[in-house]
Amino acid sequence: MGIRKQTEDxxxxxxxxxxxxxxxxxxxxxxxxxxxxxxxxxxxxxxxxGTVIIGSNSLVIARVPEDATVGKIVIENGDGASxxxxxxxxxxxxxxxxxxxxPAIDAFGNVYATFSGTRGQKxxxxxxxxxxHDGVSPFLTDIMNATGLIFDREGMLYISSxxxxxxxxxxxxxxxxxFVEGMGVATGMAFDPEGNLYMGDRSGTIFKISxxxxxxxxxxxxxxxxxxxxxxxxxxxxxxxxxxxxxFDTIHRINPAGEVEPYFKGLGRPQGMAFDVDGNLYxxxxxxxxRGVVRITPERExxxxxxxxxxxxxxxxxxxxxxxxxxNGVHRIDVGIEGRPLA
Numbered sequence: 001m002g003i004r005k006q007t008e009d010x011x012x013x014x015x016x017x018x019x020x021x022x023x024x025x026x027x028x029x030x031x032x033x034x035x036x037x038x039x040x041x042x043x044x045x046x047x048x049x050g051t052v053i054i055g056s057n058s059l060v061i062a063r064v065p066e067d068a069t070v071g072k073i074v075i076e077n078g079d080g081a082s083x084x085x086x087x088x089x090x091x092x093x094x095x096x097x098x099x100x101x102x103p104a105i106d107a108f109g110n111v112y113a114t115f116s117g118t119r120g121q122k123x124x125x126x127x128x129x130x131x132x133h134d135g136v137s138p139f140l141t142d143i144m145n146a147t148g149l150i151f152d153r154e155g156m157l158y159i160s161s162x163x164x165x166x167x168x169x170x171x172x173x174x175x176x177x178x179f180v181e182g183m184g185v186a187t188g189m190a191f192d193p194e195g196n197l198y199m200g201d202r203s204g205t206i207f208k209i210s211x212x213x214x215x216x217x218x219x220x221x222x223x224x225x226x227x228x229x230x231x232x233x234x235x236x237x238x239x240x241x242x243x244x245x246x247x248f249d250t251i252h253r254i255n256p257a258g259e260v261e262p263y264f265k266g267l268g269r270p271q272g273m274a275f276d277v278d279g280n281l282y283x284x285x286x287x288x289x290x291r292g293v294v295r296i297t298p299e300r301e302x303x304x305x306x307x308x309x310x311x312x313x314x315x316x317x318x319x320x321x322x323x324x325x326x327x328n329g330v331h332r333i334d335v336g337i338e339g340r341p342l343a
Contacts, residue, residue: 011080021088026307039078046070099325102272102313104149187227200228241270272313
């Protein structure tokens with residue numbers, strides 16, 4: 001009866017919207033009926049019009065405009081407007097940066113992201129801090145090509161330099177010291193429950209660094225064209241992404257003995273990763289030609305969760321927001337997902 005009423009009064013009917021979330025420049029696929037009447041369909045995000053990429057009677061693909069902040073989609077067809085459909089829209093909280101991996105979030109909800117720069121570039125600021133009120137301030141300087149970021153359980157921040165092959169350590173006040181060096185092209189990092197730090201040398205080695213700073217070769221993989229990104233799952237396996245020249249890349253996982261196996265195939269340029277408490281793995285990647293954040297379930301089923309361009313990493317905050325880094329800034333999406341503790 002509801003569908004018949006919508007058809008009779010010429011109002012569009014939205015039946016499905018995918019993915020669940022997007023940032024500026026991302027695209028939603030909207031399915032339903034009655035989208036075309038006297039005019040080509042128009043899509044509003046709150047009161048802000050989006051760009052219609054495809055507009056047929058049953059399918060509309062709309063791009064999120066820069067100033068959209070309200071996650072309510074409405075379609076108009078010239079004769080009426082649909083009921084609004086709720087979705088999650090990310091808000092850019094910082095720009096003018098250059099992250100190349102996931103952000104790091106401390107226990108208070110402050111977000112840290114890098115200005116990595118091109119290889120060998122000396123940047124004025126290496127790591128920025130974004131506070132809980134979205135205030136941006138410099139946190140660290142004098143690190144060449146700051147790359148990966150991660151906190152340990154004591155609140156110390158670790159920063160890898162892909163140029164120097166050094167992993168630095170910084171306390172909450174920004175006092176910087178060398179943790180280990182000689183790490184090759186040092187990129188992504190992850191902690192296991194025993195406090196061992198794992199670090200990816202993108203030329204093909206995963207190192208294991210003990211709390212006493214002893215260094216071991218944990219596993220070897222195919223080299224990456226940009227970086228390795230690491231995350232531990234509740235199963236005790238280390239998950240690794242690293243884009244290659246292929247457009248059909250694989251997420252690998254490594255057991256505690258250092259044995260490597262494929263976990264999920266078919267991603268384009270997979271980069272930063274994070275787990276939620278339910279065991280879903282989120283990866284900055286493209287799937288089926290659509291770029292954003294892909295969610296992979298424990299059953300290894302993958303689907304685009306968030307749409308958006310130039311995403312290089314993500315992390316979950318204590319307030320259950322998702323923070324994604326693009327190649328020039330940080331976005332917050334209030335998704336209500338609890339992330340898996342990283343240390």
